[in-house]
Amino acid sequence: MNPRRILAIAYKETLQVWRDPRSLAIALLMPLMQMVLLGYGISLDIKHVPLCLYDQENSQTSREMLRDFTASGWFKTAAILDSNRAVRAAMDNATCIGALVIPVNFSRVLAQTGQAQVQAVFDGTDANTTNIATGYAQGVIAQTAATFARRWDAQHGLRPPTAGSINLQSRVWYNETLDSRNFIIPGVVAIILALVGAQLTSLTVAREWERGTMEQLISTPVTSTELLIGKLSPYFLIGLLDAAFCLLTAAFWFHVPFRGSVLTLIFTTALFGIVVMGIGYLLSVRIHNQLGASQIALMLTMLPIAMLSGYTFPLDQMPAAIRAISFLVYARYYVTLLRDEFLKGSSLTEMASSIAALLAYAVAVLWLAARAFRKRLE
Amino acid sequence: MSSAAAITAQNLVRSFGATAAVRDINFTIQRGEIFGFAGPDGAGKTTVMRMLAGVLQPDSGGIAVEGIDVIANPEAAKSKLSYMPQRFGLYEDLTVAENIFFYAELFSVPRKIRLARAGQLLEAAGLTAFQQRLAGQLSGGMKQKLGLVCALIHTPSVLLLDEPTTGVDPVSRRDFWAILYNLRESGVTIVLSTAYMDEAERCSRLALMHAGKIHYCDTPARLKQAMPGMLLAVTAADPRAVRAALAGAPGVLGLLLMGDRVNVRVDDAARRAPELRARLDAQNIAFTGISRIEPAIEDVFVALVGGGAPA
Numbered sequence: 132m133n134p135r136r137i138l139a140i141a142y143k144e145t146l147q148v149w150r151d152p153r154s155l156a157i158a159l160l161m162p163l164m165q166m167v168l169l170g171y172g173i174s175l176d177i178k179h180v181p182l183c184l185y186d187q188e189n190s191q192t193s194r195e196m197l198r199d200f201t202a203s204g205w206f207k208t209a210a211i212l213d214s215n216r217a218v219r220a221a222m223d224n225a226t227c228i229g230a231l232v233i234p235v236n237f238s239r240v241l242a243q244t245g246q247a248q249v250q251a252v253f254d255g256t257d258a259n260t261t262n263i264a265t266g267y268a269q270g271v272i273a274q275t276a277a278t279f280a281r282r283w284d285a286q287h288g289l290r291p292p293t294a295g296s297i298n299l300q301s302r303v304w305y306n307e308t309l310d311s312r313n314f315i316i317p318g319v320v321a322i323i324l325a326l327v328g329a330q331l332t333s334l335t336v337a338r339e340w341e342r343g344t345m346e347q348l349i350s351t352p353v354t355s356t357e358l359l360i361g362k363l364s365p366y367f368l369i370g371l372l373d374a375a376f377c378l379l380t381a382a383f384w385f386h387v388p389f390r391g392s393v394l395t396l397i398f399t400t401a402l403f404g405i406v407v408m409g410i411g412y413l414l415s416v417r418i419h420n421q422l423g424a425s426q427i428a429l430m431l432t433m434l435p436i437a438m439l440s441g442y443t444f445p446l447d448q449m450p451a452a453i454r455a456i457s458f459l460v461y462a463r464y465y466v467t468l469l470r471d472e473f474l475k476g477s478s479l480t481e482m483a484s485s486i487a488a489l490l491a492y493a494v495a496v497l498w499l500a501a502r503a504f505r506k507r508l509e
Numbered sequence: 510m511s512s513a514a515a516i517t518a519q520n521l522v523r524s525f526g527a528t529a530a531v532r533d534i535n536f537t538i539q540r541g542e543i544f545g546f547a548g549p550d551g552a553g554k555t556t557v558m559r560m561l562a563g564v565l566q567p568d569s570g571g572i573a574v575e576g577i578d579v580i581a582n583p584e585a586a587k588s589k590l591s592y593m594p595q596r597f598g599l600y601e602d603l604t605v606a607e608n609i610f611f612y613a614e615l616f617s618v619p620r621k622i623r624l625a626r627a628g629q630l631l632e633a634a635g636l637t638a639f640q641q642r643l644a645g646q647l648s649g650g651m652k653q654k655l656g657l658v659c660a661l662i663h664t665p666s667v668l669l670l671d672e673p674t675t676g677v678d679p680v681s682r683r684d685f686w687a688i689l690y691n692l693r694e695s696g697v698t699i700v701l702s703t704a705y706m707d708e709a710e711r712c713s714r715l716a717l718m719h720a721g722k723i724h725y726c727d728t729p730a731r732l733k734q735a736m737p738g739m740l741l742a743v744t745a746a747d748p749r750a751v752r753a754a755l756a757g758a759p760g761v762l763g764l765l766l767m768g769d770r771v772n773v774r775v776d777d778a779a780r781r782a783p784e785l786r787a788r789l790d791a792q793n794i795a796f797t798g799i800s801r802i803e804p805a806i807e808d809v810f811v812a813l814v815g816g817g818a819p820a
Contacts, residue, residue: 133617135614135617136614136615136617138614139610139611139614139615142611143600143603143607143611146602146603146607147600147602147603150602151602342600342601343594343596343597343598344598344599344600345598346559346564346592346594346596346598347592347593347594347598347599347656347659348598349564350562350563350564350587350590350591350592350594351587351612351615351616352584352587352588352615352616353615354584506564506583506584507564507565507566508559508564508565
């Protein structure tokens, strides 16, 4: 291996990226764009569910019940209605995705028997949202009911039970505010790094074949290992800079808590960078055409990462067969590591298996990439 | 293998699918020669050049460059030679100076030598003023000269040029050849391919290629002697009519249209000239003169190899 040749190739490659608007845009603009798009655009939280209210009774008690709903923050009043037909119409034209109906004799029944019913109707087209909203509604009603029950007990001279009742004190770890952004943004870093890394490197060798510069290049004593290192190193640095930008944005702009070690983060990010760039390079060597190589690179990086890395869709909810496939998706290890580092602050021993998997991938991809290039015309 | 041989090739064969591009050719190129492969497009010239450069594997046969087996050890051979492909192989998004720097580094040329040599070569190529220009913005001739500068930056002992002056203006072509002649003085072996017969004439030795074979290989002068018959040039306003009238005339071995004249190859110039004159007069075809000329390589090629006349 000759360091002068490696440096010469790296320098040449840097000049070419610098002068190619398409590569430059991928290197510099893509991370910013993706971070904004994915950071702001994706949220699994459901807040301010539009709810229609139909209060048939309109008593002090019923109004108190409705107030609890709007005060919870989970719901917002989309409309106040006065007939069952209006409820149906509001659901049909999507004014609201749920309606709360308080029956005409609500407070009277409650006062007499200590029990009453309210009706909540939800639009089931989006099953996920409806599930969550139903849960919220039950929570709100349970709280209101407890308030009413204590009042009723007091009015009837009963003491609240002191024994035999179990109180749930729930506490959420790692993502205390249960903000889905904290869960998603570390994964976004993986997506961006994969996108930028594989896209840039998928062009690098294919470009030489396409523009006819390869024939002269392979007539020189440059070795395929020198070519690999020389060509990948500038993109590796660009990738690390992009990753640094994304990670800093995640920590300081989106305020995703960071609890791990910066050193481990850099190391694992570098490993992941090597894997995606090695894949891009492999494709570029095999497919002598920039467009084809970059399209396949997109399919081999973005698709599995978006679907099977656990970045948005939780892996442990998937069928066993698909979960088995996800173990092949190198990005799942990095996404897991990112969450470990950001949210959990896991120790090295806890992360060892993921790091080992990523390391194995990096070594394998580099080994293949170094051997893939043939200094021959076909 | 003689120590003076820069390149020897034995029984080279290469096919692309069903097409045989090179069929069993043999040649030896001596040190310091300017050796040319001449022939029409599709004769197999580029395939031969690529195999010599070590970028294309022959199906069978052997090549040695400076005593190094190119097939077994292409990388060692590559440090001895420089190859300039037919299609411009430099980086159009790099400047002239950056391209030169890149190739100098690939061949580990020491910095001092690089600067001195690049200066000389750029001067000779008339590119000194264009060092900061992007290669993609150079004219065709300048690109080829830049290719030559990059190929020569590491002082190769064998220079391989595949149709180096195709699409090059006459001034650049003259610069180009001036550089080649200088190189030859310093003992560099130059191998080039060309479809231009006037250019082939500048070579010290020439292989006439057609359909994947070398038909004749000798100095241009001896090739001309080897041409059977003698040459008469008939100049006329309508040379096509002359060619039609003389086809099949006794003693005529071949006819070649050359702009405003027809080169007529005959068995005996002194005897046939009056006969041709009479034949044209009889058919009432106007011509301005008939004279004996020395054959050019193009005539030789057509006479010896036949087939389609090259450009």
